[in-house]
Amino acid sequence: MDQVNLKQLAKELNLAVSTVSRALRDSHEISPQTKERVRELAMKLGFQPNPHASSLRQNKSKTIAVIIPEIENNFFSQVINGIESVTPNKGYHVLIYLTHEDYNKERDILQLLRNGRVDGIMISVSNTTTNLDHITAWQQAGIPLVLFDRTCDELDVPNIMTNDAEMAFKATEHLLKRGCKNIAFLGMAGNLSISNRRKAGYLSALEKHKVTTPPQVIELTAKDYINRETLHAIFQQPQHPDGVFAAIEKFAVNTYEVCKELDLRIPQDVKVVSFSNLQAAALFDPALSTIIQPAYDIGREAANILFKLIEKKMLMPYEKKMILPSQLIERASTATGS
Amino acid sequence: MDQVNLKQLAKELNLAVSTVSRALRDSHEISPQTKERVRELAMKLGFQPNPHASSLRQNKSKTIAVIIPEIENNFFSQVINGIESVTPNKGYHVLIYLTHEDYNKERDILQLLRNGRVDGIMISVSNTTTNLDHITAWQQAGIPLVLFDRTCDELDVPNIMTNDAEMAFKATEHLLKRGCKNIAFLGMAGNLSISNRRKAGYLSALEKHKVTTPPQVIELTAKDYINRETLHAIFQQPQHPDGVFAAIEKFAVNTYEVCKELDLRIPQDVKVVSFSNLQAAALFDPALSTIIQPAYDIGREAANILFKLIEKKMLMPYEKKMILPSQLIERASTATGS
DNA sequence: CTGTTAGCGCATTCAC
DNA sequence: GTGAATGCGCTAACAG
Numbered sequence: 001m002d003q004v005n006l007k008q009l010a011k012e013l014n015l016a017v018s019t020v021s022r023a024l025r026d027s028h029e030i031s032p033q034t035k036e037r038v039r040e041l042a043m044k045l046g047f048q049p050n051p052h053a054s055s056l057r058q059n060k061s062k063t064i065a066v067i068i069p070e071i072e073n074n075f076f077s078q079v080i081n082g083i084e085s086v087t088p089n090k091g092y093h094v095l096i097y098l099t100h101e102d103y104n105k106e107r108d109i110l111q112l113l114r115n116g117r118v119d120g121i122m123i124s125v126s127n128t129t130t131n132l133d134h135i136t137a138w139q140q141a142g143i144p145l146v147l148f149d150r151t152c153d154e155l156d157v158p159n160i161m162t163n164d165a166e167m168a169f170k171a172t173e174h175l176l177k178r179g180c181k182n183i184a185f186l187g188m189a190g191n192l193s194i195s196n197r198r199k200a201g202y203l204s205a206l207e208k209h210k211v212t213t214p215p216q217v218i219e220l221t222a223k224d225y226i227n228r229e230t231l232h233a234i235f236q237q238p239q240h241p242d243g244v245f246a247a248i249e250k251f252a253v254n255t256y257e258v259c260k261e262l263d264l265r266i267p268q269d270v271k272v273v274s275f276s277n278l279q280a281a282a283l284f285d286p287a288l289s290t291i292i293q294p295a296y297d298i299g300r301e302a303a304n305i306l307f308k309l310i311e312k313k314m315l316m317p318y319e320k321k322m323i324l325p326s327q328l329i330e331r332a333s334t335a336t337g338s
Numbered sequence: 339m340d341q342v343n344l345k346q347l348a349k350e351l352n353l354a355v356s357t358v359s360r361a362l363r364d365s366h367e368i369s370p371q372t373k374e375r376v377r378e379l380a381m382k383l384g385f386q387p388n389p390h391a392s393s394l395r396q397n398k399s400k401t402i403a404v405i406i407p408e409i410e411n412n413f414f415s416q417v418i419n420g421i422e423s424v425t426p427n428k429g430y431h432v433l434i435y436l437t438h439e440d441y442n443k444e445r446d447i448l449q450l451l452r453n454g455r456v457d458g459i460m461i462s463v464s465n466t467t468t469n470l471d472h473i474t475a476w477q478q479a480g481i482p483l484v485l486f487d488r489t490c491d492e493l494d495v496p497n498i499m500t501n502d503a504e505m506a507f508k509a510t511e512h513l514l515k516r517g518c519k520n521i522a523f524l525g526m527a528g529n530l531s532i533s534n535r536r537k538a539g540y541l542s543a544l545e546k547h548k549v550t551t552p553p554q555v556i557e558l559t560a561k562d563y564i565n566r567e568t569l570h571a572i573f574q575q576p577q578h579p580d581g582v583f584a585a586i587e588k589f590a591v592n593t594y595e596v597c598k599e600l601d602l603r604i605p606q607d608v609k610v611v612s613f614s615n616l617q618a619a620a621l622f623d624p625a626l627s628t629i630i631q632p633a634y635d636i637g638r639e640a641a642n643i644l645f646k647l648i649e650k651k652m653l654m655p656y657e658k659k660m661i662l663p664s665q666l667i668e669r670a671s672t673a674t675g676s
Numbered sequence: 677c678t679g680t681t682a683g684c685g686c687a688t689t690c691a692c
Numbered sequence: 693g694t695g696a697a698t699g700c701g702c703t704a705a706c707a708g
Contacts, residue, residue: 003454005685016695021687031693048453052393053685056700061390063433071418077410084409084436093455095401096434098422115386116341117431224617256621279562280616283594285623343701354679359703367677391701394684 004045060119065095067123074277075295082299099126101222107134120144120306127190144309148302153193160302160322162293167326168201171245171273178334180243180271182213186251189219198247220251231258246274272333286332294324342383398457403433405461412615413633420637437464439560445472458482458644465528482647486640491531498640498660500631505664506539509583509611516672518581520551524589527557536585558589569596584612610671624670632662
């Protein structure tokens with residue numbers, strides 16, 4: 001990698017290194033002619049400034065990190081897409097880290113990045129994260145940080161999410177209106193605020209409609225085979241739920257799989273609605289009713305806010321806790337009729 | 339970011355900076371006692387070496403880049419997952435870049451990274467990439483490079499892919515055995531070698547089985563609405579295809595959508611088989627027959643090979659062109675019966 | 677085993 | 693407008 005550097009340019013042009021540096025950064029104190037000469041040669045030799053040298057000197061990396069629990073999930077893919085819609089314009093680079101829903105990994109990654117490798121991070125916490133010290137420590141170090149989707153109510157950090165409780169309420173109410181009497185809530189194990197918000201919406205809908213059947217909160221995991229076992233046991237019972245509200249797309253898929261195994265018909269025997277960003281949900285058998293989150297927008301806005309922090313701009317009040325609304329799409333999986 | 343540095347540690351311990359540096363890197367020429375003292379204080383102060391300084395000094399970044407056309411695609415998500423299964427163990431970081439199937443972006447990204455920001459790249463080329471100069475230039479600079487999935491036959495670069503032609507042959511033959519007489523191939527526009535391989539498999543199956551109906555190669559794009567228009571026009575014709583082999587998951591989804599619009603029944607009127615890594619394919623209406631690529635393994639192996647190159651190890655012959663087999667799963671979308 | 681010294685490539689201060 | 697000198701934090705060559 002015999003990279004051209006400033007010294008070589010300077011020598012070739014009979015200029016000082018500092019002059020070349022300034023010319024390339026379009027400093028006002030360099031004559032137009034010199035700038036032109038410098039730029040021409042730089043272009044010709046394909047000069048690219050060494051990022052490590054300039055990061056070291058300027059104490060900034062032009063890099064941000066995105067830390068997510070998993071990537072095989074349309075929601076997070078779309079978020080990354082949204083983030084990537086702003087980073088190149090800012091001249092920034094994006095590092096990706098996966099926690100695989102493991103608190104220890106999450107903590108280690110944050111620790112690993114606390115050395116100037118990145119100018120800021122965007123994180124959606126893992127479901128095994130209960131201790132938040134790693135995040136407050138990061139915050140205290142004064143490095144920009146934004147939470148998205150899987151936020152933490154306890155923390156005073158800018159965060160971007162959707163109207164979880166409201167949509168959970170709507171989804172549950174939708175199931176009730178379609179005649180469900182015994183609705184199960186499938187949530188993430190752990191104490192994620194996102195799960196809690198969705199659970200709260202579910203519970204408050206049951207309460208508002210004075211449902212007498214006790215709520216049934218089922219905690220599932222990141223592992224499909226475990227979830228299928230759990231659901232299998234539940235739906236084998238004679239009085240199984242007649243409605244399912246899945247907080248996560250994966251859980252709806254697991255429900256479909258188990259209903260197939262047990263010959264339970266959707267929507268006749270069980271109605272299903274789920275948070276999901278899968279385009280193909282409309283092609284399911286039967287088409288899955290979904291709550292679609294504005295994933296791309298969440299990514300884009302989270303990135304915009306992170307850059308405001310990095311550039312030390314003031315945040316508008318609404319930017320400190322931004323809520324982007326989701327949309328409920330009713331499809332065949334919650335249709336009435338027998 | 340008042341980061342602790344070596345100098346401060348050295349001062350506190352009454353040691354030279356170099357001694358501290360060596361102790362932390364577990365050099366054999368440092369006494370165990372000193373190492374212990376150094377480590378203890380480093381831990382206590384939360385010392386993290388500045389990566390830019392050490393990258394500058396050692397001329398390596400401990401970072402690789404993954405360049406892909408899009409991320410909202412299960413295949414690429416799973417590839418990233420596979421890559422991430424090896425990078426942390428190597429102490430490496432992963433930068434993500436999206437080309438959005440745009441050659442100019444792809445070229446610019448490669449240009450942007452030719453300055454030591456990364457120690458190597460893994461790339462799946464965009465479908466608008468016809469000129470390969472940006473890749474050969476990269477190669478000539480001697481920086482490690484691995485191609486995966488969307489490879490380039492013209493280049494002598496290590497690449498990892500699946501047995502595209504063979505699986506395309508099998509899929510087409512499968513449709514023929516199920517009674518299709520008029521099979522359309524849905525491929526990516528452009529001149530991707532991956533499309534060509536899959537098309538070749540399709541054509542050779544038609545030839546082997548002496549199909550008289552002329553082959554129908556349809557070129558689709560990255561935009562769903564354009565694809566739907568194209569397919570709509572084709573399936574509106576009276577003699578529309580009775581079988582579809584989609585080279586990409588997205589195209590199968592588009593086919594399902596259009597068949598729904600036009601009230602064409604799958605599999606009775608049209609049978610569909612597709613390359614796809616979507617777990618939910620089994621839940622489609624009807625369940626979609628798929629060719630599943632070993633995406634995770636492709637990512638993992640590509641990363642392993644890239645690290646061999648970075649570490650200047652010799653590649654085994656089979657590693658220069660690695661082919662990981664896919665699997666055809668027959669489901670209802672290609673079932674016989676009326 | 678430990679210390680001294682010299683850069684990596686760049687941006688920036690201070691001269692002129 | 694331009695040049696010379698300094699140092700970001702770290703590693704490595706060379707001494708001792």
